[in-house]
Amino acid sequence: MPPETETSRLSEQGSRRARARRRTIGFLATDSTAWIGGFVAAVCFRYEFGLTAGQLARAAACGFLAAVVHVAVAAVRRIYSGRHPLGSLQEVQGVAGTAATTAMILLIGLLPADERPVPASTPLVGGALALLFMLTARFTYRHRRDLAMRPDVRSSNPVLLFGLGDAGQGLLRAMLSDPRGRYRPVGALDDDPDKRDLRIGGVRVLGGRRDVAEAVRRTGATTVIFSVANADAALIRHIREATLQTGAAFKVLPPVGDLVDHRITVTDIRDVQIGDLLGRRQVVADMQVRTNGLTGRRILVTGAGGSIGSELCRQLMKADPGELMMLDRDESALHGLQMSLTGRAMLDGPELILADLRDDEEIRRIIRRRRPEIIFHAAALKHLTLLERHPGEAVKTNVWGTLSVLDACQDVARFVNISTDKAADPISVLGYSKRITERLTAHAASRFPGTFLSVRFGNVLSSRGSVVTAFQRQIELGRPLTVTHPEVTRYLMTLQEAVHLVLQAAEIGRDGEALVLDMGEPVRIADLARQLAEQAESSVPIVYTGLRPGEKLHENLFGTGEVDTRPLHPLVSHVTVPALDPMEVSGLNPYDDAEKVAAQLALLCGHPAGPVHTSSVQVPLSR
Secondary structure, three states: OOHHHHHHHHHHHHHHHHHHHHHHHHHHHHHHHHHHHHHHHHHHHHOOOOOOHHHHHHHHHHHHHHHHHHHHHHHHHOOOOOOOOOOOHHHHHHHHHHHHHHHHHHHHHHOOOOOOOOOOOHHHHHHHHHHHHHHHHHHHHHHHHHHHHOOOOOOOEEEEEEOOOHHHHHHHHHHHOOOOOOEEEEEEEOOOHHHOOOEEOOEEEOOOHHHHHHHHHHHOOOEEEEOOOOOOHHHHHHHHHHHHHHOOEEEEOOOHHHOOOOOOOHHHOEEOOHHHHHOOOHHHHHOOOOOOOOOOOEEEEEOOOOHHHHHHHHHHHHOOOOEEEEEEOOHHHHHHHHHHHHOOOOOOOOOEEEOOOOOHHHHHHHHHHHOOOEEEEOOOOOOHHHHHHOHHHHHHHHHHHHHHHHHOOOOOOEEEEEEEHHHOOOOOHHHHHHHHHHHHHHHHHHHOOOEEEEEEEOEEOOOOOOHHHHHHHHHHOOOOEEEOOOOOEEOEEOHHHHHHHHHHHHHHOOOOEEEEEOOOOOEEHHHHHHHHHHHOOOOOOEEEOOOOOOOOOEOOOOOOOOOOEEEEEOOEEEEEOOOOOHHHHHOOOOOOOHHHHHHHHHHHHOOOOOOOOHHHOOOOOOO
16 A cells, blocks of 8 residues: 555544544533533422522532443443444433433432432432433434535435335435435425325425426426336336426336345436336346355356346356356357456456357267256347248257257256247247257256256347347437337346346256246337337337238247146246157258248147148258
8 A cells, every 4th residue: 555545544544533532522521511400400490490509509519420420331331432323223222221320320329318419309300301411412413414414405416206115215315425426305205195294304205196297396306216116117107207297307226126235325326227117127026036056056058148148147156156157159258258257358267168059079078078067058049030031040059059968968957948938839930949949958857867947038128139229229320110010019028037037947947847937918019119219319210110920919928738837936837848859850951941941840849830841851960
């Protein structure tokens, strides 16, 4: 540490100690004066202010003695040592206990005396008055200090808080204790009628959701902060629209699931995100995921550089695995992943594995040498339209790549295959290929001693290539938002929810199953486009392009014949998946005509997609 820095630190510590000493001396003097004044006042009340000089002197002397006893008792109880925050309930209890002890000592000393210097009631009445004076001094000091800690009116923005639950009150107190903060609370709103006219730190509840415009006008607030930690989408949208109509800015407090690791602070406030407006908050909060089954285990994540894979790796790191192996064929993605995990990207650690699922021998060699106990299989091609044009790529990566991993998993304790809702009654190449991976995983469950299962979920918000990412890019380029159909709907979930489901599956999933998250109601993509367009700085039109080959108007979570059962978690459904012998997929010819390849994939799912020419089925390739 540089000498000047050390000097500055020592000087600051010395200054703090000096302030603490001055405060202690000040309260000692105040408390001593309180006892003298309390005793004098008690005697005055007893004699109805008809005191002689001698009685007054004896009352003052007894008060001084009480002050000495009080200091001695306080030293034993250490109430001046800073063990309790000033003005806190603990300090009030400490001061009250010390005052009561002092009064009892003085009373016990007075009662046996034949000639008492003061009436016997004086320690009790005087002690009560002294305690009142002492607490008043502390509350006054605390009030002045709290006022000094508030944000500066000249440099802060006046804000309204909507929601004064635990999260809102925590945020309010954080704002009121930040003198350099950029937000200064001037009022609050809450729908709870029991909180009407409630005041916290001088900030008053001014009404509910219908009073946003009036509260902004009365207080001059320039920002409304939505501080309900878990709220439905309709309420968020309503408050946002009411706020924007007044010309004020709208901010939100993140879902409580994002805040569990620390106290709420002003830095948690952020701009509204599309996930907030779609209401995917309560599901994450309700999913309590245990990761103790991952602690100390050797874990492999394929597709680790992708959106799901990288977030999965970040969450797995918190579970303290024995070894986390991250495999991907994209070296740039691995570079970014290592940077996000460790803050450095030297690419020289054994945790990063550069390999391609299509290299069967290399995948087998890696799993045999590194011996993972748990595998999360997130690697896949996922762009529906491209795979419709190039179904052979889906065969080579999604189908055969998954088979390469499964074939090497004889000694794996748990294998989690990440699938999609498009695998339920599939009509696209993507859906066919992912349904086949579910069935191959179920077959492995019947062959190997470990637990093999699949996880099925919908579109992930803000993942690479997602509809939200595409819309945001179109807005940045100043182009219209392209929606396939006015009525098209999709199940949407946040990246956090998707990873929660994968981790939940690793904990509760059973052999051969596919687990499906309760994703609420499907979202109209046109509504999603409108929400994003409203947040844009300029007007953005919406253009409808028509459904593309392989796209459904509405997705299904469950296929024909699948039953929604939830035996272990109210938000997770378990469906049985029929096994598929790997020999069936080894006969696929990825180089055949695209329509024929798609038809072959459909047949393997049990969903014919048109005429299939048996001559197109080739002799199994060398795998």
